Amino acid sequence: MNQNTRSLxxxxxxxxxxxxxxxxxxxxxxxxxxxxxSIFGFLSRGRGTSIQIGLTNHSTGEVSKQFVEKLKGxxxxxxxxxxEEEAASELGKGNLDLQVIVPENFGAMESDKLVASxxxxxxxxxxxxxxxxxxxAIVEIVSNLDRQLTxxxxxxxxxxxxxxxxxxxxxxxxxxxxxxxxxxxLGIFGVAFGFVAMKSSGALRRLQATPVHPIYFVFxxxxxxxxxxxxxxxxxxxxxxxxxxFHMVGSYFSFAFVCIVAILIFLGFGFAIAGWAKDETQVAxxxxxIQLPMLLLSGIFFPRDGFPTWLKTITDYFPLTYVSHSxxxxxxxxxxxxxxxxxxxxMSVWLVxxxxxxxxxFKWE
Amino acid sequence: xxxxxxVVNLTKTYDNNVHAVxxxxxxxNKGEVxxxxxxxxxGKTTTLEMIEGLRPITSGDVILDGIKTAEQPYLVKQRIxxxxxxxxxxxxxxxxxxxxxxxxxxxxxxxxxxLLADVGLKxxxxxxxxxxxxxxxxxxxxxxxxxxxxxxxxxxxPTTGLxxxxxxxxxxxxxxxxxxxxxxxxxxxxxxxxKFLCDRVAIMDDGKIVALDSPDQLIRQLLGRGFxxxxxxxxxxxxDVFIDLTGKTLRD
Numbered sequence: 001m002n003q004n005t006r007s008l009x010x011x012x013x014x015x016x017x018x019x020x021x022x023x024x025x026x027x028x029x030x031x032x033x034x035x036x037x038s039i040f041g042f043l044s045r046g047r048g049t050s051i052q053i054g055l056t057n058h059s060t061g062e063v064s065k066q067f068v069e070k071l072k073g074x075x076x077x078x079x080x081x082x083x084e085e086e087a088a089s090e091l092g093k094g095n096l097d098l099q100v101i102v103p104e105n106f107g108a109m110e111s112d113k114l115v116a117s118x119x120x121x122x123x124x125x126x127x128x129x130x131x132x133x134x135x136x137a138i139v140e141i142v143s144n145l146d147r148q149l150t151x152x153x154x155x156x157x158x159x160x161x162x163x164x165x166x167x168x169x170x171x172x173x174x175x176x177x178x179x180x181x182x183x184x185x186l187g188i189f190g191v192a193f194g195f196v197a198m199k200s201s202g203a204l205r206r207l208q209a210t211p212v213h214p215i216y217f218v219f220x221x222x223x224x225x226x227x228x229x230x231x232x233x234x235x236x237x238x239x240x241x242x243x244x245x246f247h248m249v250g251s252y253f254s255f256a257f258v259c260i261v262a263i264l265i266f267l268g269f270g271f272a273i274a275g276w277a278k279d280e281t282q283v284a285x286x287x288x289x290i291q292l293p294m295l296l297l298s299g300i301f302f303p304r305d306g307f308p309t310w311l312k313t314i315t316d317y318f319p320l321t322y323v324s325h326s327x328x329x330x331x332x333x334x335x336x337x338x339x340x341x342x343x344x345x346x347m348s349v350w351l352v353x354x355x356x357x358x359x360x361x362f363k364w365e
Numbered sequence: 366x367x368x369x370x371x372v373v374n375l376t377k378t379y380d381n382n383v384h385a386v387x388x389x390x391x392x393x394n395k396g397e398v399x400x401x402x403x404x405x406x407x408g409k410t411t412t413l414e415m416i417e418g419l420r421p422i423t424s425g426d427v428i429l430d431g432i433k434t435a436e437q438p439y440l441v442k443q444r445i446x447x448x449x450x451x452x453x454x455x456x457x458x459x460x461x462x463x464x465x466x467x468x469x470x471x472x473x474x475x476x477x478x479x480l481l482a483d484v485g486l487k488x489x490x491x492x493x494x495x496x497x498x499x500x501x502x503x504x505x506x507x508x509x510x511x512x513x514x515x516x517x518x519x520x521x522x523p524t525t526g527l528x529x530x531x532x533x534x535x536x537x538x539x540x541x542x543x544x545x546x547x548x549x550x551x552x553x554x555x556x557x558x559x560k561f562l563c564d565r566v567a568i569m570d571d572g573k574i575v576a577l578d579s580p581d582q583l584i585r586q587l588l589g590r591g592f593x594x595x596x597x598x599x600x601x602x603x604x605d606v607f608i609d610l611t612g613k614t615l616r617d
Contacts, residue, residue, distance in 0.1 A: 003472045010469030014455060014462070021457035202453035206509075208419060209447035210470040211439045 007212045011220035019224055029190065029228075033182040033236055040174045041244030050078040051130045054087035054096045063107020063145060067119075070141045071100070077134065091122060097130035098123045100138065107149070114149055172247050175240045176327035177300030179233055180320055183259065186229045187266025188273065188291055192283045195221060195274035204364060214364055222267050229263045230256075249334035255327060257337065261347050262323040268354030275362030294320040322346035368392040369516060369548050370416065375425035377411050377572075385411045387572040388425065393517075398539065398549040400563035402556070407569040409552045410450060413519055416550075417447050430516050443471060446510025450521040452502070454494045460505060461490050464512055471513035484508045484538060500531025504538060511542070518542060520551040524558060529607055530614065536562055557604065 001009075020026070055071070057064055072079050082090070087099040101120040108115045119142060123131020198204045207214050237255075240246035248255065269290060277283045297304070297311070298320035304312055315321055326343035329335040337344065370393040377386040386408045393399045401409045414420035416427050418438030427434040434441045454463055464477040481487045484504040489497065497505060503523050510518050520539070524532045532555075539562055543549055553559055559566050560580040567577040576583055 006472060007470050010466045014458060014466045017462065018455055018457045198455065202449065202451050203455050206449060206452055206454065207470075209417065209442065209449060210467065211442040212470045213439075 004216070008216050008220060011212075011217050012223055015217075015220045015224040016227075019228060025190075029182075029186055030232060030235065032185075033178050033232070034239065036178050036181075037175065037236060037240060037244070040178070041171055041240070043170075050076055051097045051134045052095065053077050053079050053134055054082050054090055054099045055079050055102070056082065056084045056087055056100070057102045058104040059102050059106040059108070061107045063149065064102050067102065067106070067141060067145060070145075071138070074137055077137075088122075091124055094124060094126070096124070098134040098138075107145075169245075171240070171244050172332050173303075173328065174301065175236070175244075175246050176331050177324050179236055179259070180262065180298070180324040180327060181295060181300050182232055182236060183229055183262045183323070184266045184291065184294060184320055186225065186232060187263060188269045188287050190228075191221070191225055191267055191270025192273040192277070192287050193280060195271065196277050196280055196283050199274065199277075199365070200279040208364060218271060222271070225267055225270075226260070226263050230259065233259050246331075248331050250330035250336065251334075254330045254335075254337050258323065258326050258330065258343075258347075261351065262319075262327075265319050265323070265347060265350050265354055268351065268358055272354055272358035272361060275358055294318050298324055300324045317346065319347065319350040322350070367395050369395040369430055370550070371426070371428040372412075372416065373426040373428075375412065375415060375427060376423045377408070377415060377420070378423045384572055386415070386423075389567075389569070389572075389574045390425075391567055391574060391577055393548060393550060394564075395516075395548055396543070396546050397564040398543050398551065398562050400559040400566035401550065401552045401569060402554075402559055402566050403552075403569035405554075408572040409569055410521055412569070413521055413550070413552065417445060417519055418442055419447070443513065444516050446513065446515035446518040448503075448506050448510050448518070448520045448523060450525075452506040452509075454509075456495065457493065459491050459493060460486060460508075463494070463505075464508060467509050468512040473513045475512050480508050480511060481505075483511070483541070485534070498531075500527050500534060503527065503531070503535060507535075507538060507542075515547065517548040517550060520549065522552055522554065524553065524555065529604060530611070532558070533608070533613060557602075 053071070055068065057068060068079075071077060080096075084099075084101060087096060087101075090096040091099050099122040103117050103119070105115050105117045106119065108117070119138065121131075121135050121138060123135060204214060204217070207217055237246065237248075241248070273283055273286050273290075277286065297307075297315045298318045299315070300320065304315055304321075307315065322343040326335075326340045326347075329340055329343075330337075372392065373390050374388045375386055375390070376384075376388045378384050389408075389412065401412065403409050411420065415422045416429065416434060418434045418441045422435050429441050430444055432440050432444075455466075458466070460481060461477040464475065464480055468475040468477075478487060478490055481490050484507060486497075486501060486505055486508065489501065489505075494502060494505065507518070507520065507523065510520075523539075524535050527535065536558065539549055539551070549562075551562065563580060565577065565579050566583070567574045568583075569575065578586070
């Protein structure tokens with residue numbers, strides 16, 4: 001065996017043993033992401049995306065039956081038959097998105113002519129989106145019925161087709177975010193603290209007394225960290241899939257590819273900080289300064305759509321934004337890597353930047 | 366006697382114009398224990414680190430076993446064993462695992478248990494370094510310098526901070542290394558240690574070598590200059606009393 005290979009293997013073996021004997025670190029590196037995953041998983045469980053409608057039907061006529069049937073045929077609606085008073089109270093509590101009241105004379109005929117009647121709807125003004133959407137659907141149903149009954153030809157019409165959607169929930173949005181966060185933290189904090197400890201204790205210096213260039217140790221550490229982070233990612237995706245119904249629309253290969261690039265970027269951050277810092281006290285503030293803005297502003301927990309334009313523009317360039325965005329597009333929308341050129345270019349640029357900086361600022365002592 | 370190490374006009378000047386080592390020359394013979402003595406800041410460690418290839422040389426030459434350190438530091442490191450003043454090792458690795466890792470880095474094959482037996486640590490083979498006492502740590506640190514069967518072992522203040530039992534135990538170990546034909550270069554602050562261990566010593570002060578000879582010869586020269594010790598030297602020292610009362614056996 002080539003001596004360089006032998007050295008690299010020896011250092012990799014040592015790095016692996018050091019890591020798996022540090023049980024506390026292993027547990028903690030998984031604890032927080034799993035806790036977050038569970039919280040979001042349980043929160044989004046059972047609370048479907050359907051719109052809650054409280055229906056009170058005062059009419060017994062044929063037309064009202066048709067109307068109710070059509071309404072119940074809309075998949076996005078969850079219809080509850082309740083009294084007007086109950087519906088009003090539920091609406092107030094926010095448990096209903098829309099209250100619908102069908103009057104007694106709805107669709108009734110009087111001397112061969114339809115009696116004019118009005119369906120009353122009420123929605124919660126505090127959260128108008130679902131209520132208004134449901135309202136539009138009801139207006140559409142009613143006007144269709146109206147045309148049928150009055151036999152008036154429809155001249156203007158909308159033809160809409162149902163497309164297969166991926167039935168995505170908030171959990172599908174949050175998992176790539178938590179995964180990105182985990183990759184970043186294992187890279188930056190894990191490497192920076194672990195490596196600088198070896199530097200400040202003098203263990204790294206002892207290595208320099210051997211004929212092996214210490215860069216081999218950096219390679220060994222990077223390799224082991226890569227394995228650990230990939231294992232963590234696998235655990236998170238598996239838990240998400242089996243316990244909380246995470247949907248992977250795109251390819252696992254593209255997803256893993258972005259994960260690996262992300263790990264390389266954040267390992268670079270970690271080594272740059274550890275290489276620059278003299279000891280742990282210098283690592284903490286710098287690592288936090290880099291991590292915290294990304295944690296809050298890269299859109300890993302909530303979309304960045306609500307940001308003011310300037311903030312959105314700045315955060316567009318964050319490495320974690322590229323990572324979480326591309327992971328999401330792959331997992332949620334099934335995009336392939338070639339459909340994500342901006343993210344890939346962004347990540348490549350960051351990859352170059354962090355390693356150039358790391359090499360520049362690196363000090364062995 | 367053939368020289369295994371030649372140091373010629375070795376100089377170290379730092380960027381801030383501090384002259385740590387000011388053009389020293391000496392040679393070390395094969396198989397001897399060579400001591401470098403001197404107060405703190407005299408330039409002992411800097412000298413050692415330049416010889417070992419750990420610190421760039423400002424000017425001068427170091428030729429170790431026929432190789433110029435400045436030109437081939439990695440080849441030099443391959444042939445020597447280095448114990449640093451404050452040695453630290455990777456955490457969470459057992460003694461045997463650390464020794465085997467170091468052996469791999471030199472491309473050398475060892476029996477880690479035999480090597481631990483040589484330094485009296487066979488029963489600690491599966492311990493972690495953090496669970497060793499001070500003396501045990503130093504003996505282990507010396508064991509790591511032997512994995513590549515070096516021609517020279519460098520020991521930088523190996524007995525500093527050890528109790529008298531551990532110190533004497535380490536002296537035995539150093540003599541044992543010497544008896545195998547390995548050259549030892551050692552720095553120390555303890556004169557009785559230098560007298561006991563070293564065939565020759567160089568005394569450094571302010572980046573220069575101010576004397577270089579065998580301990581006996583240096584004492585004779587001093588007495589020849591008419592020096593008289595201020596007090597009568599008793600035939601036994603307090604150190605002897607301590608060892609007599611507490612025994613030579615290791616306590617750790």
